[in-house]
Amino acid sequence: MKIYLTLFLVAASYISIAQQKISGTVTNNHNKPLFGVEVFVEELQKGTSTDENGYYELTNLPNNTIHLIYNYLGYETQIKTIALKNEETVFEIILEDAVFHMEEIIISTPFNKLQSENVMKVDKITVQQLKTKGAATLIEGVSLIPGVSQVSTGTGIGKPVIRGLRGNRVLVYSQGIRLENQQFGDEHGLGVDDASIESIEVIKGPASLLYGSDALGGVLYFTPLKFADENTFNVYANQTYFTNTDGSNTSFGVKQSYNSWKFLASGAYNSHGDYKIPDNKSVLNTRFNEAIFNAAIGFNSNLISSVARFNFNHSNVGIPEEIGAENTFKTPMLPYQDLTNKSVSLNTIFYLNNSKISTVFGYTKNDRKEFEEHHDEHADDDDDHDDHDDHQDDEELHPSLHLKLNTFSYDAKWHLPKTKNFEGIFGVQGMLQNNSNYGEEILIPDATINDIGLLFTGTYDFKNNSNLQGGIRFDYRAIDTEEHIIQHEDELHVFDALDKNYENFSASLGYKTTLFKVITSRFNAATGFKAPNLAELTSNGVHHGSNRFEIGNPDLKSERNVQLDVALEYDTKHFELFANGFYNYIDNYIFINPTGDFEDGYDVYKYTQENAELYGGEFGFHLHPHPLDWLHLQSSYETVIGKQSNGDYLPLIPANKFINTIRTEFNIKDWLNKGFAAITVESNLEQNNVSDFETATEGYSLLNIGAGATFVVSRINFDVSLNLNNALDKTYISHLSRLKANNIPNIGRNFIASVKFKL
Structure with missing residues (x-):
């Protein structure tokens, strides 16, 4: 000893x-x-x-x-x-x-370069930039990036869509680990709040080489909160108010860093009522509440750097169904979801003589409950009832659906000794996942999933400011499920035991160079894959969140795709122009279709497959006219078309969109910094390219106005931002709104005021 x-x-x-x-x-x-x-x-x-x-x-x-x-x-x-x-x-x-x-440096790609040096085009936006744009939620802010949209259910539920692909085709990373929270469903949110992150990076296109299965469509990478500067102590707090939902967002944080050790803790609480549409009626049960807590501790020396992080997120989210009278309630009624996500991660770098080894280990515990409204509990919507009583009965209620998902993930990479022109990485990644049922009903069975992937990627820098990057990867996924026989009313719902294995090779090759000395060009070709998820393979029951009876297909094959991507950027001191185009071919595209049958009083939907293709792009410019240093003119356009091989359109493809912004920036001596005022017009075109069971949507334009600045008072910084979204109180329905089937409009005028101070 x-x-x-x-x-x-x-x-x-x-x-x-x-x-x-x-x-x-x-x-x-x-x-x-x-x-x-x-x-x-x-x-x-x-x-x-x-x-x-x-x-x-x-x-x-x-x-x-x-x-x-x-x-x-x-x-x-x-x-x-x-x-x-x-x-x-x-x-x-x-x-x-x-x-x-x-x-800024890009950390979602393996070699951590500036975007101008990166072979792969990655979009990055900070949380502070989202606040100045007036985004009411995190996912709403991400959808402001060209090529990114959201499937929404009211204001509290949103899922990312990248170039027409969504669900398990878009992999989400938080704290350096996969975010696993039954993401096959569109009817619950990400479980990530802006209180726990610093910025967001978006990879548009297959990233299976870097991340394995489920990165076929792209990656949403949330970079965690930074620690305080060395030997400093920070305290900050933020308060935001939303007029439309009578909502509030309160957050706080403390940070302390020393030479070797560093600590931080932060928390937030969000509370929103039902959102109002332009005729002052409310969309009932779009209310939600969310509590978040984060903590991190870091240590570094000349031999090792390590950061451990913990995140807790709990939310109660109503499942909306209809329009009703204006109200002030904030506690969700039945049906609603109770969602809890806990995650722990450990990121460590070991420094060797001329190389390094980086490891990430993570554990995520997701607890998802859905409480439904039984037939004998219906009440007249016009009655003056206190729907807080619904929550008081939670102790007596049992969730109709209750899923617990435990995920252990690992990622280890050896960064080879760097030469003058070459960098390379060998890596192994994987996860072990267990899904268990505890509810009255079963939608997907108890199951175990085991993933493992091996990869090599490298980049070579040429003398003429050109870069070549590529790699290859092999993945193996095993899915084992248990047999369940459920008696539901007069029907038996049978879940046969499955033992499925999926294998895949992925590869990518990209080249960045300068054309005509002024145009940065990127050419990328990549393959990706997505193994069928549990819902697609095994569903056999009522999914209350989507209000339908879903049936899986155990014979589904893996989706495999090839995407070609071209990105061109012309950049001078006063003018920036970009054009991105892509073509994406997908074998065995999985989607869900209505069968025309009914079961347990719900429409029956079944998963099926068809080859598909998606193509389109994003285009835009940013003008900063000289000598008007305070003026910025920005415009972008995005388009995507998705078709099946039989000529039919794919479901839930976002409408073409223009975003035009006039923005001014200013400073006033030493007491006002980073001042801005902006007017944005977002124009969504009509979407008539719809699948057989979809409805078309009309075009609309929204006017958004924003202003803000940082005020310095006695060495305390106050960040103030004021935003008026949908300033003209326009009635509209987004094509990706899950409420459009009920002809329910999106949110009306919303004034957002935010104040943050930092010591």
């Missing part, structure tokens, strides 16, 4: 002594020091800011190569790869003026 204690003390003393340090000054191109420049090492989650003299210092760094990011508003972001071979390294840097925006 004494020997082990001695070895531990020696190792601890070595870690404390053998520290690497980097320092320097940051100036602009006029040789003036810049105060407040963010200097950050992404892989270590460690950073600092420059002082009044432009000086920065980071200590306790690994004896290895790091990527140092210099980020400052109004200047070009720079990322420097620095080999720390000496105990002290001095690195001076000059930042150049930037007109449009600060560029």
